[in-house]
Amino acid sequence: MERRKERIDRGVKVRSDGIYALNSYREVFYLAFPRLIPILGLLVICPLFSEYWKEVFVSTAVYALLAVSWELLYMGGLISLGQSLFYGVGAYIAGALNAYWGVPPILSLPIATLVGGVFCTLMLLPVLRLRGIYFAMVTLVLPLLLSRFVEATRILGGTEGLTGIDSFSSQWVAFYLVQVALLVAFFGFRRLEGSDYGLVIKGINDNDRAIMSSGINIYWYKTQILFMAGAVGAFAGAYGAHYDMFAGIPGFALDYSILPIAAAAVGGMGSFAGPLLGAFILVPLSEILRALGALRIVFYGLFLVFAVVGLPEGLFHFIRRKYEQIERWVEVDKG
Amino acid sequence: MSDVLLTVSGVSKHFGGVVAVDDVSFELKAGEIVGIIGPNGSGKTTLVNIITGFVRPDKGRVVFKKEDITGKPPYHITDVGIARTFQMIRPFYQLPAYKNLIPSLFSPRVRRLLGGKYGDRDAVAMDILEEVGFERDSSVPYKSARNLPHGYLKRLELGRCIALRPEVIILDELFSGMSIAEVTSTVPIIEKLRDEGIAIIMIEHRLRELFQITDHVLVFNFGRKIAEGTPEEVMNSNEVKEAYLGSEEIEEEETAC
Ligand SMILES: Nc1ncnc2c1ncn2[C@@H]1O[C@H](COP(=O)(O)OP(=O)(O)OP(=O)(O)O)[C@@H](O)[C@H]1O
Numbered sequence: 344m345e346r347r348k349e350r351i352d353r354g355v356k357v358r359s360d361g362i363y364a365l366n367s368y369r370e371v372f373y374l375a376f377p378r379l380i381p382i383l384g385l386l387v388i389c390p391l392f393s394e395y396w397k398e399v400f401v402s403t404a405v406y407a408l409l410a411v412s413w414e415l416l417y418m419g420g421l422i423s424l425g426q427s428l429f430y431g432v433g434a435y436i437a438g439a440l441n442a443y444w445g446v447p448p449i450l451s452l453p454i455a456t457l458v459g460g461v462f463c464t465l466m467l468l469p470v471l472r473l474r475g476i477y478f479a480m481v482t483l484v485l486p487l488l489l490s491r492f493v494e495a496t497r498i499l500g501g502t503e504g505l506t507g508i509d510s511f512s513s514q515w516v517a518f519y520l521v522q523v524a525l526l527v528a529f530f531g532f533r534r535l536e537g538s539d540y541g542l543v544i545k546g547i548n549d550n551d552r553a554i555m556s557s558g559i560n561i562y563w564y565k566t567q568i569l570f571m572a573g574a575v576g577a578f579a580g581a582y583g584a585h586y587d588m589f590a591g592i593p594g595f596a597l598d599y600s601i602l603p604i605a606a607a608a609v610g611g612m613g614s615f616a617g618p619l620l621g622a623f624i625l626v627p628l629s630e631i632l633r634a635l636g637a638l639r640i641v642f643y644g645l646f647l648v649f650a651v652v653g654l655p656e657g658l659f660h661f662i663r664r665k666y667e668q669i670e671r672w673v674e675v676d677k678g
Numbered sequence: 679m680s681d682v683l684l685t686v687s688g689v690s691k692h693f694g695g696v697v698a699v700d701d702v703s704f705e706l707k708a709g710e711i712v713g714i715i716g717p718n719g720s721g722k723t724t725l726v727n728i729i730t731g732f733v734r735p736d737k738g739r740v741v742f743k744k745e746d747i748t749g750k751p752p753y754h755i756t757d758v759g760i761a762r763t764f765q766m767i768r769p770f771y772q773l774p775a776y777k778n779l780i781p782s783l784f785s786p787r788v789r790r791l792l793g794g795k796y797g798d799r800d801a802v803a804m805d806i807l808e809e810v811g812f813e814r815d816s817s818v819p820y821k822s823a824r825n826l827p828h829g830y831l832k833r834l835e836l837g838r839c840i841a842l843r844p845e846v847i848i849l850d851e852l853f854s855g856m857s858i859a860e861v862t863s864t865v866p867i868i869e870k871l872r873d874e875g876i877a878i879i880m881i882e883h884r885l886r887e888l889f890q891i892t893d894h895v896l897v898f899n900f901g902r903k904i905a906e907g908t909p910e911e912v913m914n915s916n917e918v919k920e921a922y923l924g925s926e927e928i929e930e931e932e933t934a935c
């Protein structure tokens with residue numbers, strides 16, 4: 344006798360491709376529960392945090408915005424190694440509007456989001472035809488280039504940056520604003536993913552010739568997702584500029600590019616929940632590890648390696664499988 | 679009598695030292711089926727790629743309804759009304775069969791033709807799949823393309839074309855990899871499309887079935903169009919006999935398939 348693991352879909356999920364037959368409140372709950380976690384977690388539980396952890400939460404949410412923005416590009420086959428481009432551009436636009444012309448956050452945020460999205464799209468438009476690693480290289484270089492440009496020309500405060508940017512009217516406004524933004528981006532992108540539009544975007548990634556021969560201009564669609572991803576990233580930057588009351592060259596720092604990718608790797612690529620989850624693990628973890636001083640980066644690195652090696656599919660996909668399927672050991676006759 | 683839809687004139691393409699297509703010209707009229715035959719590597723697929731914008735010709739022009747479409751991108755060419763299947767099938771493997779038609783139904787062309795009211799795309803997709811022989815009440819249309827037999831995937835390619843409501847359909851060896859029964863049931867679908875006024879180019883190695891539905895055939899060899907005419911005319915021409923190394927071989931191939 345041998346034993347083997349058997350996986351069975353939970354009976355609740357009567358599935359014919361996204362259409363569920365729901366028969367009881369229990370089944371409704373079964374489906375709604377995972378979707379309620381981010382909403383309740385953000386809006387209800389986080390406010391109970393101490394001031395220190397609220398700060399950590401804000402920075403987590405900013406990274407999470409960059410991570411879902413990263414995932415949108417990934418869905419369309421665009422690998423971004425330069426999420427900091429979006430962040431930095433958004434931060435500088437909002438920062439300049441506020442520092443030079445006194446534009447309040449209520450206006451500078453939406454302007455920076457839109458203008459930043461357009462600006463980043465225009466910067467990447469010439470290389471949109473490049474695929475895979477070539478596109479990635481350009482995204483890696485652009486933020487470095489822009490930071491050197493600011494340094495050399497001394498515009499926008501040069502190496503000093505723009506200081507004295509207005510903060511939000513209260514800590515509560517800042518706190519809830521970023522939560523709502525994150526929820527809107529997250530559920531908005533998820534909705535998009537499930538639509539026919541999302542199907543086409545994913546099709547571009549794995550079968551662009553078939554999409555083209557369906558009469559769809561893949562470059563126009565890539566431009567659209569670039570704008571959406573850029574706008575979300577620019578919002579994160581604009582928010583960050585007001586929150587930190589500072590916009591400067593650090594906005595183009597590698598951290599903003601690397602963490603979203605690490606979050607996607609740990610949480611699981613191929614769904615928006617993965618990078619979101621990843622960001623909510625990695626950023627707080629990095630805070631906890633602060634106590635270790637110089638060894639922090641070592642442990643952080645080890646965690647990353649173990650997470651990626653141990654769960655190559657990503658934590659989210661692992662959890663989802665456990666949630667949706669019952670596993671049990673069954674005895675099987677050999678031969 | 680009917681209007682010329684597509685004109686290919688003097689088209690050539692070489693890859694390195696290989697001349698894949700050599701000074702080819704022909705015309706295609708609405709409601710007509712033109713067959714293209716020729717040995718392996720004679721440039722048939724390259725010609726399709728030139729017409730549909732996947733390959734830019736070195737010389738020559740492709741004109742569709744008075745518009746010069748030479749070297750235009752593939753999505754533009756589909757958008758004006760030329761749909762194709764791929765010899766090397768390109769389904770969306772991870773999607774259910776009927777979802778494979780969504781990109782076509784979502785395309786600007788179809789949305790334009792339907793004037794904004796495109797209703798339920800999934801339902802339209804199911805109708806088209808039924809048209810190309812997917813059993814509607816079975817689980818087949820819901821199966822992911824990964825799990826479908828090759829013959830179904832070929833017909834899925836045809837379904838993707840039909841979904842685009844094209845004026846010209848180019849079928850690159852649609853029948854290869856299909857069972858005899860599948861070919862027999864696919865022939866009437868193609869005839870129906872022709873009767874609706876769609877112009878069809880069929881590249882085929884299965885001559886018997888091809889000759890049943892077309893009376894105009896082009897023969898290719900080494901990138902050149904070496905003969906053109908009715909199946910009988912073409913089969914009796916000396917160049918064609920030479921190209922196929924003797925007429926017996928044609929008979930053989932005809933019966934083998
Ligand atoms: N992208 C390419 N790069 C280089 N050579 C190519 C390319 N595409 C086709 N060829 C060459 O051009 C010639 C014609 O190929 P093509 O695929 O058009 O032939 P075919 O008639 O479709 O053959 P088959 O019946 O096997 O499908 C072949 O010699 C092939 O090797």
Ligand SMILES: [Mg+2]
Nearest residue numbers: 722723724765
């Ligand atoms: Mg071919």
